[in-house]
Amino acid sequence: MLGATSINHQPTHTHTQPTTKNIMKNTLNTSEAASLLMADDNAAWSMAGAYALAGHLEQYEEDCGTEIEFDRVAIRCEYSEHESLQEWAQYYFTDEMRFDLLDGSENPADTILDYIHDHGQLIEFDGGIIVSEF
Numbered sequence: 001m002l003g004a005t006s007i008n009h010q011p012t013h014t015h016t017q018p019t020t021k022n023i024m025k026n027t028l029n030t031s032e033a034a035s036l037l038m039a040d041d042n043a044a045w046s047m048a049g050a051y052a053l054a055g056h057l058e059q060y061e062e063d064c065g066t067e068i069e070f071d072r073v074a075i076r077c078e079y080s081e082h083e084s085l086q087e088w089a090q091y092y093f094t095d096e097m098r099f100d101l102l103d104g105s106e107n108p109a110d111t112i113l114d115y116i117h118d119h120g121q122l123i124e125f126d127g128g129i130i131v132s133e134f
Contacts, residue, residue, distance in 0.1 A: 028070055030054045040072045049081040052125035083128045085112040092131075 033054035037045045045053070053075070061068050082088040089098055089112050105111040116122045120134035
């Protein structure tokens with residue numbers, strides 16, 4: 001009967017993994033970024049809205065001197081597109097909140113505009129608006 005043999009499979013040298021990850025990056029132009037936004041099946045960006053948002057993000061990069069990692073899921077969660085300020089207000093506020101905000105306002109659109117500017121970002125474009133979540 002043969003006896004059992006134990007073999008130790010320890011390597012004679014160890015290989016350490018690099019401490020940094022190599023990440024491949026792709027620089028997008030406005031058209032490519034807008035196309036990726038419009039291809040998001042879980043968002044409803046119009047072509048004009050997607051281009052306005054892509055342009056806004058590019059301007060942000062330029063103003064801040066930093067690169068943004070394009071993440072259309074995060075962008076979808078951070079921004080929403082609406083046809084008008086009034087539509088956004090109907091979506092965002094309850095009827096009571098909207099009434100409280102606009103009660104006595106001589107120009108409701110300016111009041112809504114001021115509210116958005118005080119709390120977030122507004123991107124206006126021909127055909128609608130995009131508002132950051134806040």
